[in-house]
Amino acid sequence: xxxxxxxxxxxxxxxxxxxxxxxxxxxxxxxxxxxxxxxxxxxxxxxxxxxxxxxxxxxxxxxxxxxxxxxxxxxxxxxxxxxxxxxxxxxxxxxxxxxxxxxxxxxxxxxxxxxxxxxxxxxxxxxxxxxxxxxxxxxxxxxxxxxxxxxxxxxxxxxxxxxxxxxxxxxxxxxxxxxxxxxxxxxxxxxxxxxxxxxxxxxxxxxxxxxxxxxxxxxxxxxxxxxxxxxxxxxxxxxxxxxxxxxxxxxxxxxxxxxxxxxxxxxxxxxxxxxxxxxxxxxxxxxxxxxxxxxxxxxxxxxxxxxxxxxxxxxxxxxxxxxxxxxxxxxxxxxxxxxxxxxxxxxxxxxxxxxxxxxxxxxxxxxxxxxxxxxxxxxxxxxxxxxxxxxxxxxxxxxxxxxxxxxxxxxxxxxxxxxxxxxxxxxxxxxxxxxx
Ligand code: 4AD
Ligand code: MG
Numbered sequence: 002x003x004x005x006x007x008x009x010x011x012x013x014x015x016x017x018x019x020x021x022x023x024x025x026x027x028x029x030x031x032x033x034x035x036x037x038x039x040x041x042x043x044x045x046x047x048x049x050x051x052x053x054x055x056x057x058x059x060x061x062x063x064x065x066x067x068x069x070x071x072x073x074x075x076x077x078x079x080x081x082x083x084x085x086x087x088x089x090x091x092x093x094x095x096x097x098x099x100x101x102x103x104x105x106x107x108x109x110x111x112x113x114x115x116x117x118x119x120x121x122x123x124x125x126x127x128x129x130x131x132x133x134x135x136x137x138x139x140x141x142x143x144x145x146x147x148x149x150x151x152x153x154x155x156x157x158x159x160x161x162x163x164x165x166x167x168x169x170x171x172x173x174x175x176x177x178x179x180x181x182x183x184x185x186x187x188x189x190x191x192x193x194x195x196x197x198x199x200x201x202x203x204x205x206x207x208x209x210x211x212x213x214x215x216x217x218x219x220x221x222x223x224x225x226x227x228x229x230x231x232x233x234x235x236x237x238x239x240x241x242x243x244x245x246x247x248x249x250x251x252x253x254x255x256x257x258x259x260x261x262x263x264x265x266x267x268x269x270x271x272x273x274x275x276x277x278x279x280x281x282x283x284x285x286x287x288x289x290x291x292x293x294x295x296x297x298x299x300x301x302x303x304x305x306x307x308x309x310x311x312x313x314x315x316x317x318x319x320x321x322x323x324x325x326x327x328x329x330x331x332x333x334x335x336x337x338x339x340x341x342x343x344x345x346x347x348x349x350x351x352x353x354x355x356x357x358x359x360x361x362x363x364x365x366x367x368x369x370x371x372x373x374x375x376x377x378x379x380x381x382x383x384x385x386x387x388x389x390x391x392x393x394x395x396x397x398x399x400x401x402x403x404x405x406x407x408x409x410x411x412x413x414x415x416x417x418x419x420x421x422x423x424x425x426x427x428x429x430x431x432x433x434x435x436x437x
Pocket of ligand 2: 351360362363
């Protein structure tokens, strides 16, 4: 008997197949069980008739609670009314392990309870759909870069110094020294770009974020492309091309999952290039005049970084992500190149996702001048010795270059229409959560 997966049932209409999985739900009527079976690839309705499977098997299924592991043999019928579009007419079956009192029932549970049971909650429809979208996003990103000649060059996770400011560093004892968990692979991606031209890193990154917001994890995954011979404009073009192609891939391959998530796909269909590009100054002017915040405690202060309500206002002006560029150099990282047209600004870009989700990408053109970079390192009181290797990149064949970092969880949450990033990663780590 062919063993197959629920997502492949359309290839087996009229045939008899074996399915292996778990009981998702069951209702029974006299001599019939209507079983919703899940196998990781989807959910199928299976009809078990006592007259077909015999008394013992029928009773075993009657006693098998939610999430019992099972194996079924049955004929595949197309049925538009059934979830997924197919029904299995069961001929025989086995309960592999009969589970009782599964802690997550179809009734509503609070988010804390669900997070405590994340190891089981992953089996439910919404986390399942989210993880399938996350996978599609990862595949789309890897393919996007591969097609454009980028080499994947992963950066180390133990690092000797900070990349994104010293306030969010995790310290780790490292034999006789102190190491830090990486906040970003960027500095290493820059070295790799000088070796291979176009590269990207894709790995876990860590920030000791004390904030308890819907956007912050202490461990998250970041994709960081870096290109030699690139300007800020090149970086922005790469960002919009990548995001639009990722969304297109998800729309093409994950329709069923988006439906489970009740995502309004018409919003995603609008994510096509070009994305609007506005300067920090333009965004500031919009915020200063905005009636919702003018004169309130949320009022925007010129020269400062945008807060979440500010990002929401800007992003709600458009139906696709917006790229805000040229922030004040004083509020951005030491490695960003100054804007030759206005040295108080830097050649940076933040991409704000649509529908008010806030920043999903941060990037810039990098300072490629040795003296200016050294000055920035001294100004920020960073340990000069630790940055000697990074300065070497400006001593030996320095070229204009740049790239960005895309936060995977924020991107997945945005595409899925999920409010909080903790649901966009299998096992979230936040200031309050280290388990399961
Ligand atoms: O803007 P960030 O801090 O930029 C960098 O780390 C650069 N070195 C990237 C580069 O140019 N190669 O972070 C980049 C992205 C943010 O836009 C956000 O999506 C995500 O990483 N991010 C977080 N996601 C979840 N939790 C956090 N605590 C995050 N901090 C940043
Ligand atoms: Mg940022």
